[in-house]
Amino acid sequence: MLRDRSALSRRSVLAGLLAGAATPVLATAPLRSPRPPARPASAQIAALAPEAGAARSVPTGALSAVLERAGLTGDTTVIAVDAETGAVIEEHRADLRVPPASTAKALTTMYALQTLGTEFRFTTRVETGAGARIENGTLRGDLVLRGGGDPTLQTDHLARLAAELVERGLRRIEGRFIVDDQALPAIEQIDPEQPVAAGYNPGIAGLNLNFNRVYFGWEVANGRAQLSMDARSDREVPPVSVIGIEAVSRDLPVYTYASRGGRERWTVAASALNQSGSRWLPVRRPAAYAGDVFRMLLAARGCQLPEPRLQSVPAGQILAEHRSETLPGVLRDMLRYSTNITAECAGLAATLRQGRAVQGLAPSAARLNAWVAERYGASGLALQDHSGLAEASRVSVRSMASYLVAARREGILPGLLRDHQMRDANGRPQTNHPVEVRAKTGTLDFVSALAGYAQPRGGRPIAFAIVSADLPRRESTRSEESERPAGARAWTGRARTLQQDLIERWAGLHG
Known part of the structure; x- marks a missing residue:
């Protein structure tokens, strides 16, 4: 691990976040700059403490029934662990290697911060x-x-x-x-x-x-x-x-x-x-x-x-x-808006700072894979870039959960991840939901992922990773002219419903 005068501390990162909390108004072409649409910023940076509201319910039935009820084609792999101890709460095919999509940006975040430092611009x-x-x-x-x-x-x-x-x-x-x-x-x-x-x-x-x-x-x-x-x-x-x-x-x-x-x-x-x-x-x-x-x-x-x-x-x-902006603000926006170019530039800059000569994304991502294994003990990553856009990238949800648990101990990553809005049965944001979630989403056609932290009210924190992927269907639609193949939107909607069902289930089991 490289450490220099810009080595991280939780205090220095949070100070940078608070200093950069005023995010620019974002783009809608043609009149504004080409930045992705904004989401509301969280009122708090590092705390995971939901408001009082509806009580959590204790789930019944097997995990397999929840997965079957989702009606998703392809493979789904999930894991939930105690965010403090790493003890497994529940898992399903947790060692299956799947595309992480943009959840890979959560890995790139700490790679860039720890290598370049919080004052880097x-x-x-x-x-x-x-x-x-x-x-x-x-x-x-x-x-x-x-x-x-x-x-x-x-x-x-x-x-x-x-x-x-x-x-x-x-x-x-x-x-x-x-x-x-x-x-x-x-x-x-x-x-x-x-x-x-x-x-x-x-x-x-x-x-x-x-x-x-x-x-x-x-x-x-x-x-x-x-x-x-x-x-x-x-x-x-x-x-x-x-x-x-x-x-x-x-x-x-x-x-x-x-x-x-x-x-x-x-x-x-x-x-x-x-x-x-x-x-x-x-x-x-x-x-x-x-x-x-x-x-x-x-x-x-x-x-x-x-x-x-x-x-x-x-x-x-x-x-x-x-x-x-200083790097924490740049990466906070990257995680919020999922800007691929930011992930790639930050990842490449980190690899070059380590003295590694690279001419492409895959060699730089290979260094990221090794660095995460060395620092956080999350082995078996096979990212091909820093953004998760390449379908050939592979992770297991077990490795992702191991990373999330280890990174949480530094007190930095949860505050950089954006609030993940839980919703009611009609799809409306539920402000008093009994579980607060900070996470990174990931979406490719027929791939949907979510990884991060859940804090049940009054309960113990959870680290989780969920990936659903129908790679044969993705391959069969690759030649379609549309940037959103037929059926992809509905499939992704079912995957996101499953993600919320699982988080609520784990909060009931572990809370």
Whole structure:
């Protein structure tokens, strides 16, 4: 285990959480930044103490009957343990290895925090090239935009950097405009098996922007669609020149993608553009995208740059910089909104901090697997990435529960996990439910997972992990054009109902 001056304590993490408790208003395209929808923040950070309300009932019947009643196809594997002692309360096929989906982010969280430290921030800088200087508004030399791997960088942040350069008097440069994205390895997409237009599956680089998504809008008038691409945020709508899209006369596929000559090229089926609309599409060449947007932002402020060149260069004089939130706040949002790019950037940064040279997600995830086994005694993990998006990742719920018990003793992870809302028979949030749950969900088509902590009122805390997976059905629908295959929504609904039934059952058994 690596420890340095930024080693963790429960107090330092909670202080960071409280300092960053004001979460930005989140996106709904087209007018806001491309962040996933917000959920309500918890009023408390670390405590698991539900309000008074309806009493818990002691369950009757066998676990097998509960699982059968759920009506789920495929396999379901579950375990509940005493969160303090690790003693098993109930289990079913707990050693079956299944995809964890986004519950993997709970593992990445402590890997990143313990390795990088609570004070770590991702930093994006604008620098001069070696020997360059500004004279009478002209930079005599190169201008460098250097990424620090920040997965949360947005257009408004770049706009502030551009404004700061103009305030310093910069109007033009005589040299090159260099984009250095070498802080992290360049990865074209997290999981090649995902639908081509899935915005949750972008590329990754040392310089990222808008969660590596580009805004695609279309306005339909008189039977014709006008298409546009931009990198909009709350205050800025810069156009994008390195990514284009055109409508093609066809029905399927709805989208195609290609990268040629340094440009990303999309096509969309004209038959899908019947009325005006918008969506975010994934960016596969993030550094080129960010450099292009920064150039447009400076041009709008009267400072002209040449086209960006992707290159690694030595550090120069810092002209302006943007620093992300401290890592606890970044990871808290990652767990709340399940942002895949944040998990991957944090995981890669942690592996690189350990002195491991990696060129892809799988080797970095292998280090995560080993680290969790070494530190928390949770062996047998086989993650292929840090977000859980790759279907090939495998865990057992027994290993996940072992990790949750060990991580809880540090007093950090429960406060980072979001409140998991329990619901009544009509699906409405139940604010006075006798069990409070903090957990991470995970969803792929025909895979549904939930892992975390449950605190029955007046009872002992429980650590649990639940995964339902119908992998043959997932495989059979892989070629479907839809990003949500037929039957997947109903299947996931049944899986989530089962998850609540199990938590209530375990609270009754152990409370």
